[in-house]
Amino acid sequence: MSAPELEGLAAIIAVDARADGLPISWVSPGFELLTGYGAGEVLGRNPKLLQGPDTDPRSISLLTEAIAAGRDAYVTLLNYRADGTPFWNEVAIAPERDGASGEIVRWLGTQRDVTDRMRVSARLHELAYFDTLTGLANRAALHDELRSAMHRARVHESEIALLAIDLDDFRRVNEKWGHQAGDALLRVAADRLRSVVRPQDLLARVGGDEFSLLLKDLPPGEGERVAKELAARILTAVRDEPHVVGDLRLETRVSIGIGLYRQGTTTSASDLVHDADIAVESAKSSGKDTVRVHRAVSGEAVLVPDDAFDPASAGDELGRVLADGGAGVAAVYQPIVELASGEVVGYEALARGPEGSSLHRPDRLFAAAAAAGRVVELEWACRAAAVRGALDAGLGKGASLFLNTEPAVIDAPAPPELEALWSQAQRELALVVEITERAITARPAELARVIGDQRAAGHVVALDDVGADVRSLALLSLIDPDVIKLDLSLVQDRPSTDQAAIVSAVAAERERTGARILAEGIENDEHERVARALGATLGQGWKFGRPGPLVAPLPVSRVRATAAVMPRPPGDTPFAVVEAARGAQAVAEATKALLLPISHHLEHRAQRIGEGAVILSAFQDAARFTPATRRRYESLARRASLVAAFGVGLPAEPIHGVRGADLAPDDALAGEWSVVVLGPHFAGALVARDLGDADVPDRDRRFAFAMVYDRPLVIAAAQTLVARIAPHEITVRRR
Known part of the structure; x- marks a missing residue:
């Protein structure tokens, strides 16, 4: 060979x-x-x-x-x-x-x-952790350090702050003096930022004109104060002197957004990045050259400027918004186009509170609902406003209507007063249900059922924000979305190795199922060129229209379900699925002792994949989830997207970060030992059925087993396990 x-x-x-x-x-x-x-x-x-x-x-x-x-x-x-x-x-x-x-x-x-993998890995490592333009850490290095900092913060009860720092009006520099001047300004700005930050903090360039500063191991109660002090120093350092770029003296300003992690909040590493991004966008929209904080309140992430917005005090205003079936909630619609022709084929419905109200912004609206325990009510009010506006405008099935779905309440039934409206919408509109990666990891069993119901009703399924979090990559295969929506950062940031990995995984999924790729955040011709290069055939962004009312003439073309949902072999356990697909001749026999190294090998593969990995393991019963196994899976949970363990007597969270499923003794899975690993570019499974040996040492027990590396078959095996995962509480958030 x-x-x-x-x-x-x-x-x-x-x-x-x-x-x-x-x-x-x-x-x-x-x-x-x-x-x-x-x-x-x-x-x-x-x-x-x-x-x-x-x-x-x-x-x-x-x-x-x-x-x-x-x-x-x-x-x-x-x-x-x-x-x-x-x-x-x-x-x-x-x-x-x-x-x-x-x-x-x-x-x-x-x-x-x-x-071959080691050769590629060695080359990628050279490129993976440093920004070649500025010499700063890059997005990958930031994410690695952030994961470690989050773990230490949980163990030692410390705090973390993440500052998103964007150069204001950087695009004008490129447009007026060219990209060489823009690159030079980025290098000068990086040096200016280096002069301000503390030695123990991590400064990174995460793309384009965007920098991030990670403040870690902060004492309890000190995170916000330290972050604000450093932000103020950064604003002053950038303002005080012009940035000298060749013969140019450029007056430069920055906008800063702060995300905070405190004990007792539900903030994850990806949430913290998202919080800082939301805050910096608020700073930009508030006039730039300023700071905004995305502060955790009662376990929920709530955007607040320095004068503070307290969602718990907004209950009365929320009550008025939700009165009369949510009459205070309005919907605006942003067009989605075919990039090849520019033809509008759909609209995304976006929720808004009353104009002039402190709850006009959707993030505040949902934060107030979370504080009041009224998220389900608000979610249905948003859906009702979206479909009512579309029906009143006569949209019909001429164009697709994309509906955001809050993962925390994805399976909540329509309230009685909205059942008739929702039934009419399902009959008369071409609905696209948008879900996020948070729904996949938090409520996978419910999500699988809801997606099945939506597809049975003829609706299209879209996965939103792909690329915002690398965890979404391995999870793509578990839902076979009809539309993959690329996060705007992929279109607007400079190319990076992170982006290359994301684009590669999305391209593989498109080839496997035929899914449509939709790029968000297209604001100009350059963004559109990047979107096309990424494989997008659909586009959304200010270049094609800002959110607003539906106006005639309305389009007559829509986004159709194109993903080929792979037929699953019969069987409701991994072994049964593999045996049905491959036949008995593909099954061998071995003792547990011989199979252990194979299972450990798959676990190690999941460790090496990291954030993009899904590992699902069936242990038969809780007694076999041993202390040594617990240690291995706790380590896996710190790195992988989704780690789950199945067995009779296992709790919903057998160890921190590991999702559990308590099997009934008569569940066929209770007789199997399986390890299934999925990554963006790897799929492998050990599926084994206990042959029932009694009165023999545990390591001598015999299993009928098969090893599988065929991706569609591994996905089918994984789906039998996902359907059994217990639901997980999830933070409510809406942009």
């Missing part, structure tokens, strides 16, 4: 733990293909025969220490084939113990050729 064909090839090896020198006692056929050694050449020899002059001693030490301690281990190291060819080997080992004495009798390991 050639080197490219060997990439990804898996092998299994067994080593005799009781014999001197840890000799190899058995190898799989895959080992012979992977290494070029025949079984007869390696039996009785130590696995170190694969080592060579450039094998890292530190990796060997990790394996040696794990063997001495009798525990599992995972490393990636440089090994050598029989012909001397080096290759990167992903190795996972696990001990097999005697059931009676507990003595380790042999070591089992899996090996996998990851040479």
Whole structure:
């Protein structure tokens, strides 16, 4: 086999733990293909025969220490084939113990050729964490540090502040003096910001004219004060002296938005980024050259300027807005166009409170509703305003009507007084239900059912804000959206490795299902060119129209459901799905001891994927979710998009960050051990059914099993598990 064909090839090896020198006692056929050694050449020899002059001693030490301690281990190291060819080997080992004495009798390991991946990874690492223009950290570095800071804040009960810093009117510099001047200004501005920030904080350029400053490990109660002080220093430093760019002296200003994490709030890392972005937009709309804070109040994120907006005190005003079936809620509509022709094919309905009211903005409106416990009522008032306006304007099915859906109440039924209106809307309008990544991770079982109901009713399903959070990438496959809406940052920011990963994943999904790509935030011709380059065929933004009333003549073309929803093989468990698709001949038999390294290998793959990973594991019952397993899955939960565990007696959150599902004893899944991993560019599953051995050591229990790397089949297996996940409370927010 050639080197490219060997990439990804898996092998299994067994080593005799009781014999001197840890000799190899058995190898799989895959080992012979992977290494070029025949079984007869390696039996009785130590696995170190694969080592060579450039094998890292530190990796060997990790394996040696794990063997001495009798525990599992995972490393990636440089090994050598029989012909001397080096290759990167992903190795996972696990001990097999005697059931009676507990003595380790042999070591089992899996090996996998990851040479091409390591080459690509090395190159990407050079590009991944620094902005080449300014030398600052980039978006990826910021997100990595933010995840670590959030974990420390939870453990040590400290606070975090994130400052979003945008150069005001930067576009005019590019338009008047050219992009070279714009790039030079960004470098000068970066130096000015460096001179102000503290050594312990992280300053990053996250795209275009946007910078971020992460203030971490702040004492309780001090986050907002420290953030405001630094923001004031930044405003002063930028204002005080012109920025010298060649022969130009440019008067530059910045707008700053502050997002805060405090103990007792529901803010996640992605929420914190979003909060800071919302705040900086408020600063810009308030005249620029100023600061706004997105402050956490009673566990909900609420945008407030410095004079403070308290949602808890807005109850009376909210009551007036929601009176008479939500008569105080209005809808405005922003056009969506076919980029090729410029033809309007739909509108997104956006909610607004009464003009001139403190609740005119949707974020304040929903924050007040959350504080008053009236989110469901407000959500239906918004839907009613949207469809009523469309029906009154005679939109009909001539154009699609995109409706935002609040994830926290996605499955709430229509109130009796709105049932007739909603039924009419479903008959007479071409509805597109917009959902966000938060809905997928928080309420996956309900979402799967709601999406099924919506599709059965003939509605189109859109996934919103793809690219705002890398977690949404792996989750795309779980819902097969008809429309993928790219976050405006992808269109408006300069290209980055983060964006490349997002675009690559979206392109793969489009090829798999035929989904339409819609780019948001298109304000000019350049944005449109970028959108087309990203694969978008639909567009939305100020270039095509600002939100407003529906006016005649209304369009006669609409966005249709184009995604090919993959038919799922029969079965309601991962093993049943795989067996139905592949047949009994694809199923083998092995003990738990032999399968453990394979399951650990998949867990390690999820760790390496990071934020874009989904890992769903069935453990049969809570007793098998052991302390060692808990530690591994707690680590996974800190990195992956969605981590879930299933078993009889498992609680809704068996460990922090891990979603749980308590299986009924007669659930067929209770008889299976499965590990399913999905990433933007990886899919793998171990599916195994317990053969019912009794009175044998746990590691000797036999399973019928199959390994699957076929993406559609792995997705089908994952969907059987997602349907069982218990719901999770979710922060209410609306932009």
